[in-house]
Amino acid sequence: MDQSHCSTDQIAGYLDDDLDAAGLAEFESHLKVCSLCSSELAEQQRLLGTLSSAFTRTSEISLPTNFARVVAVNAESDMSGARTASERRRALIWCAILGGLSVALLGWTARSYVSNVVRSVSRPIGVFFDLSWTAVHDAVAGLVVVLRMISRSMIPDSYATAAFGLLLLAVAVALLSRLISNYRRLGVIE
């Protein structure tokens, strides 16, 4: 130890009272014989003295007189500072309740104004739907009359005529099915 220089840890430890009893004794005995370490220690001590002196005198900066009050008020009114999830949830529920309540109260106080607006808007809408309904109703009624007239003209005068008509219809269906089957057969051959 006497022949080698102290480590930076030892000098720093000595300056910070961080050496144990054995380490302290060893370091101090080394200092007695090592001028290099003594001067290094002295320089470090001078530096720390200068730093300590400078920092002691300048350890405070001037703050506005009501700084603590302002900071505390800002902190206490800051919603992001709601401390727990349950606190935040409760705050949200209260916000929703108060919001709903204020909307309801607003609606109650302005009900006459609101009802006038609703009435003035609903009147033309009602007239429009009434007119549309009448037009549709009349169109459907006209269509029914026309269909009735057409269907009445198609009803036969006697049973013989009706039987002849049915026969014609049966022949037409038979011919049509035959024509279709012929057409398909030709299509397959081609």
Added chain:
Amino acid sequence: MSAIASPATFAPQNIAVDRDLVATALAGHEGSFEELVRRYQRPISAYVYRMVGDYDAALDLTQEIFIKIYGSLARYRPEFKFSTWIYKIAHNCAVDHLRRHQGREQSLMVGSDSDAYELPLESGRLTPEQESERKERRGEIETVVRSLPAAYRELIILRHSQDLTYEEIVEVTGLPLGTVKNRLFRARDMMRQQFVQRGITSM
């Protein structure tokens, strides 16, 4: 109203007072948090000021730190020292601020006398001449501190300005003890070289 706390007065009775104030603040007692702010506003603002190097930014950041502290009070565990806990929050805010203003930080890292600013200090009990001389010398020392890289500067401030122990610095910064000691030693060495260049021997 209790006495204003300085970094050197974190005695056991102050620790107990802090815990009581935290408990009453959490219970909703009006004025408890304001008292906590009053006790720590000076050390925290001084720490922040030395870290960011701008008076207005330091005031804003100090306020932001206390608002964060208020928001996190429920998470504070009484087995830890309140002072260490709030320094940890202040450290995180200061680091975030420096990261956001990285360009400015670079200029601080190569600071010189030309960009030195006057420290807004409380008035002392010295004669005007003595005060003037010492102000000049303090300005030089502050310039040297500012010229250190932020990682080194913070350790010098915490250890020598705020009087935190190594263990407290480890807790605040989250660095291993060996790194803290090593960086502090290197920071002191850098400062010593600059003091020699500037002819600063003592205050």
